Amino acid sequence: MKYIILLGDGMADEQISELGGMTPLQAAVTPNMDYLAANGVIGTARTIPEGLPPGSDVANLSVMGYDPRQYYTGRSPLEAVSMGVNLGENDVAFRCNLVTLSDNVKYEEKVMIDYGTEISTPEAKELMEETEQRLSNDIIHFYPGVSYRHLLVWRGGPERSDLTAPHDISGRLIAEYLPKGEGYETLICLMKESNKFLPVHPVNLKRIRKGLRPATSIWLWGQGKKPALPKFTDKYRLTGSVISAVDVIKGIGICAGLEAVEVEGATGDIHTNFRGKVMAALEELREGKDFVYIHVEAPDEAGHRGELANKVKAIEEVDKMLAELLKGLNQFKDYKIMLLPDHHTPISIRTHSSNPVPFVIYANGVNTNSKITAYNEEAAIKSDLFLATGPELMDYFIRG
Template sequence: MKLLYLIADGMGGWPLDELDGKTTMEAAATPNMDELAKTGMVGRAQTVPEGMAPGSDVANMSLLGFDPAKYHTGRGPIEAAAQGLELDPDDLVWRLNLVTVSKLTIDGFMRDYSSGHVASEISRPVIETLQEKLGNDMFSFHPGVQYRHLLVQHQGALSDEANLDINPPHDITDKPIKLDLRTYSKSPFLWDLLFEAKEILEDRKVNTSRANSIWPWGQGRPLSLPDFRETFGMQGAVISAVDLIKGLGNASAMDVIDVEGATGLLDTNYKGKVQAALDYLTDHDFVFVHLEGPDECGHGGNAKEKVEAISRFDARIVAPLREALAGQDVAWIVTCDHFTPIVERTHTTDAVPFLINGPGCDASGVAAFSEILADETGLKLDRGYELLPFALEKMGLK
């Protein structure tokens, strides 16, 4: 049997007046997810443990069956695993955004956590220049994808910086940066780095993007996860545009499939992701297909675009996979990692809706797949990392 695990990042949300009291998930056209829900098992899962921040790092680690409270060290270390960086056990790895702030002062605001979703071909040389001019025995800059990069603080896990609590920039869009600047100021090294980087970013020969500041956050020691195949008895792969998911795959010895044209936005290469999944399942057991689009639209506060992103997930990911695999021995898990409500423009800790469709999964009797209907079934997994084992047990695969 082949198992497809499909993730629409940030798909969950809250009712909106502009959608006549519907959530974006309810307003979207999702006939394929609805059909799988009608004939499958539906419920909610708490992917973010109590006391942990509701990030995609924590939530997707849960979805892959690993307890974040046990294994999570930070956002930066996961993305470092995606890049295969060679790290010392005592290195401190920061996620580094290129951001747009109104001004880098205590009365400034975070205007854009992504600098207009800066293209990789523009951001990479910027990060390379920062490394050339600011890299030293303590800090090194490593380019990633779009606005998502890394800063390694060598031997930093033993320093005071390891305990600094910096807000993810997507959590404070159009909000003051005062508290975070005060936190940065506790480290003379980070404080100097911020303002030295600011001067470099002001040079239009170096930087043609909207970015006017770096933003280190999500720091932690290098990541170590159990082997996915040894844990769950399946050889699996992850397919995603973002380094976060690739890092989780690398760290758990899964196959990581890169798809050309996968952007993490509405214009991503849907066909490429679908074909990559089908090709992999020809000789393997399990594929985890992640779509970033709904989350990005949630952060942007755009209900219309989020509805479109969810509709495209159904029409361009779920539908073609169902059509290609019709009549074959396959099973499905479809869910999101966390909520990204339009009104919040960031992640929340709400339990996410999920559906499981396969042998041994009695139909929950819902009419469609939505947050509210999933809640009404009464099926709730309080530990989100148990969703995958729960599904495997129901389907007789464990």
């Protein structure tokens, strides 16, 4: 038996007036998702435990079968693992976004214009190398990642700082969201200092001439120490791989003992190699893997940016991926596929919510005679099937 999870990050949403009262999932043309609903099992699952933030880190940890209440230590240490940064016992990792702030003279009076400037990885590497050169010391170092997503590691740093994810404050004055709690003075100082040299860096000046947004500051959040996860193979007796353009997802997979597969052209936004992820997944299965976890970030990015048309488009791209998967999976005798988002990313609030997510599971050769003919939030709620945690969902998917 082959097991495949296709996860459209943040696909779930609310009813939107511009779509005639439909959600993006309902408005999108998704014949392959609807096929799974009509021939599989549909339901809802709670992926965000009560009291934990509804982030992709918590949600994907949960979907992958690990209780975040037991194993979650923060977002950045998972990203550090994916980036190959070895964290020591006392090291605290922080996510370091390259953001665009307004031009107000006083830092506290600036507005979060863009939480994750769409900057190329080579451009970002130059900016982060400059940041490392200017702001690092014996205990603090910066590491370049992909696009706007980077890393700060602080040896013996604070774990209990009160930090805010920049995608939660789009369009807002940053003053009340600046770091608080342990180590806040150092963190604010680093952010302010970056704003002195990043706006005038040659990379940003060139971007401005092209009409592109410059990355004018770093923004620090998501701190934590390296987690210790039981191996996925030990839990489910399956070998597997994870396919994602996002370091936090790859980091969860690596910590779980899965192989992280790199796909050329995978970016984490709407301009990504959707088909390449499918081809890579099928190749992993052909080479003997039992399980593949395919993560697609594009719907979530569109939700955070309030881009309704792009969110619908991203969902339709996920449906095309599903078509390719179903076609390619015919080479295997038995397989099961689960489609779901990790959390909701409503356009109306441009951030995550912790509502239960719709999922559908399809097994080839099994006719469930489902009375539900579409995959969306409303259809899933009509089902009697509800699973209270992500680990319960994974157990249900793998073990039945």
